[in-house]
Amino acid sequence: MADPSVAGVTQQRTPDTSPVTVVGLGPMGAALAEALLANGNPTTVWNRTAGKADRLVARGARRAASAAEAVAASPVTIVCVADYPAMHAVLEPASGALAGRTVVNLSSGTPEQARDAVAWAEQRGARYLDGVIMVPPEAIGRPDTVLFYSGQSACYDAHRATLDVLGGAAQYLGDDPGLAVLYNTALLGLMYATINGFLHAAALVGSAGVASAALARIAGDWFVPSVVLPLCAGVTGQIDSGDFPGDAGDLRAHLTVIDHIVRTSRDQGMATDVPGALRDLVERAIAEGYGDKGYASLVELIRTPAG
Ligand SMILES: NC(=O)c1ccc[n+]([C@@H]2O[C@H](COP(=O)([O-])OP(=O)(O)OC[C@H]3O[C@@H](n4cnc5c(N)ncnc54)[C@H](OP(=O)(O)O)[C@@H]3O)[C@@H](O)[C@H]2O)c1
Structure with missing residues (x-):
């Protein structure tokens, strides 16, 4: 059975100043862009509601006029929007700019949506890596922050230094692009079951x-x-x-x-x-x-x- 502790675990932070695009500037996307700016990565940003980019632009980010312009600006585009339908809504109009680029999707969803996204990206000539964030925005950029990634290992390896800027204890879980989301769901299930057990125990002694x-x-x-x-x-x-x-x-x-x-x-x-x-x-x-x-x-x- 696959065991990520054997398959590959990122533990070291490598200096990286590659250009990066961040699409989606809600609380989490903005935190990702801030970490990249703080690390010195030339960072292009785009959000459906353009005003959410203002604070990042003031800190040195470049504002793209469209999602297509944002994707074209960097070899890798990190997408962090509400869910997969939102990701498709944002990237579909940018399809013409995707060839030869890499999309790293950190939006929440299901394993099936992650697997479908690979085919969707490949049809547009793009490489696709799926990822999951299980920490609050304030934990982004720390060396001990864990983010999960899964999908083509070559894609992960090519952008590992950039991804380590977002969370220095990232884990690559395997080739199946659905794995990161599956781990996320499994661990959330564990969390709720554990909390329920604790609530019941607390009520008993209470x-x-x-x-x-x-x-x-x-x-x-x-x-x-x-x-x-x-x-x-x-x-x-x-x-x-x-x-x-x-x-x-x-x-x-x-x-x-x-x-x-x-x-x-x-x-x-x-x-x-x-x-x-x-x-x-x-x-x-x-x-x-x-x-x-x-x-x-x-x-x-x-x-x-x-x-
Ligand atoms: N915040 C956290 O603590 C946290 C923790 C772990 C994981 N995450 C995950 O990170 C992702 C982003 O979360 P978030 O907290 O930043 O905020 P969010 O409320 O989940 O997502 C907001 C972002 O999605 C965009 N969006 C939503 N629907 C869209 C659509 N149809 N077309 C284009 N853009 C659309 C919003 O654009 P507008 O600004 O234009 O509305 C905004 O950029 C989510 O998948 C979330 O589950 C968040």
Whole structure:
């Protein structure tokens, strides 16, 4: 299975002063342009609402009169607009200027939209690299900021020094252009599930008058790093191999623990939606024959829609 920690990770910042174009000057696009200007890259900017370029022009950016002029001004154009339809709306009228240029799209979307964008760019003679930003605008330009990229490695390598200006800890995830967006979606799902777990845990201890900050300290100092993260790392081999030994605790044993969480929530006068959803999944797995398998076997149900 592909592992970006092996496939290639950018860790060093290389000096770069290549000309760059930034299209899309919302909060994020403006931060990208500012980082490039601060690094000394000759930076051309364009935005549908032209006035958003004023502050950047005052700091040395060159204002393009059209998206086509912006694309023609630099070998690489970084696009950071609301979504992929907005990217197409901006770049379609600039199609004539795209031949021989590289588009790096940092707008949010889906893996399918990213893959379609490659074909769209190739039809216009352009190279295309997809990327994702998971940090706020103020983190742009820092050496420890992570941005994800995926698509043609030659395209990434050719512009790596410029891209490192935006985030010095960028990660190239692989040839599939949909990968950057897929990682983004996967990590956001992890974030929401983790926050939901924390909210439920905070409500549980809160039902006995305990402040959530006390729980956050125990979770952060000990439980998550010493118990949860090793558990996740420990099951990666099982997830990838499809072999889920239940000798260290099978799903039936886990159901007993999860039942206690549901019952305690109810006894403390709380809603049971969060652990209830988990219990439903474990019960379905047992009904489908996974009762003597390890906990990670739930991934088999998660992989396929319920029939
Ligand atoms: N802000 C953040 O904290 C953050 C963090 C991570 C990722 N991102 C991603 O970065 C991208 C840009 O975000 P943002 O915060 O800068 O603002 P945004 O509100 O998501 O996007 C604003 C930009 O998109 C342009 N735009 C929208 N629809 C358009 C259309 N149909 N045609 C032409 N231009 C269009 C806007 O042009 P006008 O100015 O003319 O309206 C503006 O340049 C998004 O995909 C977002 O998800 C943002």
